[in-house]
Amino acid sequence: MAYCPRCNTYTEHSVSIYHQGKRRELAEGQRRYNRKLKGYGSSPKPKQKRFAKVNKKISLVLTCSKCGYKLHKSLGRMKRVELV
Template identity: 45%
Template sequence: MEMPKTVKRYCKKCKAHTEHTIKEYKGGRARTLAKGTRRHERNIAGYGGKYQAIARRKKANKKPTFVATCSVCGTKHVFSLGKRMKRVQLA
């Protein structure tokens, strides 16, 4: 799947269609003291079996998420494509 590097789309802040640069979204590192991480550690600790079902088969492909940055005001818009793609190439 190929994505254009720049795209004209609507910017909520500018209230107009402006040029946006597109990048693939990459999540940050998980914080060790975040609420969810602490809960996860608490649930895993001790006896009591598994607390989350483990996926038997992992999905091979992910739904790609992109970040479009407005070239006028710099606002970032995160959006995702609804389909699973084998590979994302920013053309």
């Protein structure tokens, strides 16, 4: 049970883990980055040698069973998540 702002009541929600969508090649930022990579020379930004963070932030998507409204809830950093 979770609160749905559209239904304005507590309803059953289905839970799934959020995954990023595919990157768009024609997005303005991607075109700018590709333009920067073009030509002679190396990468425009230095390659990161050591990583401070080892875990990814996990985000859940709660979907209302009545109206289909989707809520995003952040769980924070963890190595592995299992939905049972």
